[in-house]
Amino acid sequence: MCVSLSDKRPKRKKQIICARQAWEVSPLLSITIENLTFSYPDCSSPALHEINLTMEAGEFIVITGATGAGKSTLLRSINGVIPHFQPGTLQGNVWLDGATPSGRVPVARVSAPQLARFIGSVFDDPEGQIVSPIVEEEIAFGLENTGVDPAQMDGRIAKALADCGISHLRHRATSSLSGGQKQRVAIAAALALAPKILVLDEPTSELDPDGTEAVLNVLSELNKNHGITIIIAEQKVTLLAPLCDRLVLLEKGRIALQGPPRQVFLHPHIFAKLGVELPAPARLAHALVQEGVLPPFDSPDAPPIPLTVEEAFTLSRQLL
Ligand SMILES: Nc1ncnc2c1ncn2[C@@H]1O[C@H](COP(=O)(O)OP(=O)(O)OP(=O)(O)O)[C@@H](O)[C@H]1O
CATH class of the missing domain: 3.40.50.300 (P-loop containing nucleotide triphosphate hydrolases)
Known part of the structure; x- marks a missing residue:
């Protein structure tokens, strides 16, 4: 059984806050x-x-x-x-x-x-x-389960689909979607x-x-x-x-x-030790330091480690 925080009954060891309880959650959660x-x-x-x-x-x-x-x-x-x-x-x-x-x-x-x-x-x-046959039903499913006012549902579904760039999929069968579309439906449902x-x-x-x-x-x-x-x-x-x-x-x-x-990404040895792949742009930058083409990353004139292929390309061009 759920017990609200304002419940005056003797304190239980663990109190659980109910979905019914009206909360104003801070936007800075x-x-x-x-x-x-x-x-x-x-x-x-x-x-x-x-x-x-x-x-x-x-x-x-x-x-x-x-x-x-x-x-x-x-x-x-x-x-x-x-x-x-x-x-x-x-x-x-x-x-x-x-x-x-x-x-x-x-x-x-x-x-x-x-x-x-x-x-x-x-x-x-x-x-x-995904549990529903139609996209909009999938989005409505979570709203119904959490007791959202039915009058708000249509607007909430439309906004969630729009925010995920998939308004055009609203009436599609979920079984007909690609993996990427299904994942965006799952994000829209959340x-x-x-x-x-x-x-x-x-x-x-x-x-x-x-x-x-x-x-x-x-x-x-x-x-x-x-x-x-x-x-x-x-x-x-x-x-x-x-x-x-x-x-x-x-x-x-x-x-x-x-x-x-x-x-x-300044710590490639930790990535290597843990078996986690360091992204290629960062690997390239470390290789350039090892070859003496770039100054070490702890020196004041070292460039920032590139995060994208474009950044790595720009860095390489500056060295030519
Ligand atoms: N339901 C479970 N019952 C028992 N052990 C579990 C269970 N789920 C995960 N573990 C164990 O807990 C540890 C952490 O697992 P977890 O799934 O959180 O790792 P992960 O980093 O997400 O791995 P992966 O990238 O393979 O998904 C592992 O040793 C795993 O075997």
Whole structure:
């Protein structure tokens, strides 16, 4: 049973905030992860170990690391899958700062439907997350489940589809869509709930280059023009590096390195040690330093590390 925070009954050990409760969530909703350790049942070592991380409102953050590093587990701790649906041993807290008028609340104390209203989730498999035969029904599904006023639904569906650049797909059968279109429908479905934060687990892993580009463009737009915080788990960061504010590199459930991409890419040996691919433009720049063509990156006259092929090209031309 759900218990509201204002409930006057004797205090329970854990109070869960209901979807019915009227909340004014701050547009500046941020996340503070404090000493988070999580172990799946019957696992000898934790999947996440003493994670401390702050994610500011409006940031675009990429969580990366080798397979099994804990990327998905970290996202599940943010969107409430842990602890609401995934059993295990959880220590520490994921705080939502600005989630209530009185301040912060831990994810574990917010009900899953309430969380879905301000943290949207998109997964890697566009097939697996779409449940409705028609696109607009898919978008309406989440609105109905979270008790959105039916009078608002039409407008919310239209806006979410427009924001994802897929208004023309509104009446299409979901089974007839390409992978990239399905993934944008999944993003629109999350977006219709007007989330402050979008959490995406390898959202382009099943997509071809065109679908990948379309999805990344949508995410960049949502972040820049609508101020939505984007948190993506992704093993390959080449395409995301130019879009994101911060990369968080995980190693066996711990944070190995974090910072703006140009700073993180100053440490190629850490990428090599963890088996995470350094993007080609950054690899080229390090090769040029090794060959003595460029000054070392810690010298005052060193150029910034290129993030894109275009930046690498410009840097190479300057050397000719
Ligand atoms: N449901 C589960 N039950 C038990 N162990 C799990 C479960 N899910 C993940 N793990 C384990 O937790 C650790 C972290 O897994 P997680 O899926 O978070 O890593 P990841 O970085 O997302 O990996 P990938 O890139 O392969 O998706 C791994 O050792 C994994 O085997």
